[in-house]
Amino acid sequence: xxxxxxxxxxxxxxxxxxxxxxxxxxxxxxxxxxxxxxxxxxxxxxxxxxxxxxxxxxxxxxxxxxxxxxxxxxxxxxxxxxxxxxxxxxxxxxxxxxxxxxxxxxxxxxxxxxxxxxx
Ligand SMILES: [Zn+2]
Numbered sequence: 001x002x003x004x005x006x007x008x009x010x011x012x013x014x015x016x017x018x019x020x021x022x023x024x025x026x027x028x029x030x031x032x033x034x035x036x037x038x039x040x041x042x043x044x045x046x047x048x049x050x051x052x053x054x055x056x057x058x059x060x061x062x063x064x065x066x067x068x069x070x071x072x073x074x075x076x077x078x079x080x081x082x083x084x085x086x087x088x089x090x091x092x093x094x095x096x097x098x099x100x101x102x103x104x105x106x107x108x109x110x111x112x113x114x115x116x117x118x119x
Contacts, residue, residue: 003060010049010056017046065116067108074105082114 001009024039065081067073077086091106110117 003056007053007056010053014049017042063116064119065111066119073107079111081116084113
């Protein structure tokens with residue numbers, strides 16, 4: 001299960017628990033102490049899942065960086081996290097040892113040094 005799949009799963013549970021919370025909140029709690037207990041438990045379960053979602057989002061964002069260079073992203077790269085600066089790369093199309101090869105601009109999707117996903 002990826003982090004995004006885990007977040008989606010928890011968000012579905014939050015939606016279901018919010019419906020359960022609404023149900024118990026709409027009942028007459030004075031006549032039925034069990035409902036009050038169910039409401040308290042549901043609120044606690046919601047809180048746990050919301051904190052889990054926030055922790056997963058923080059972890060996900062913590063693994064990201066951005067190219068902070070002022071130049072075009074295919075010409076110059078400076079990682080916002082590890083600070084490495086790179087320039088002068090290009091993508092090889094075809095066999096590099098033959099005359100038939102070509103080159104094209106390429107922008108990184110991940111920092112080649114620290115591996116963080118670029119946003
Ligand atoms: Zn980096």
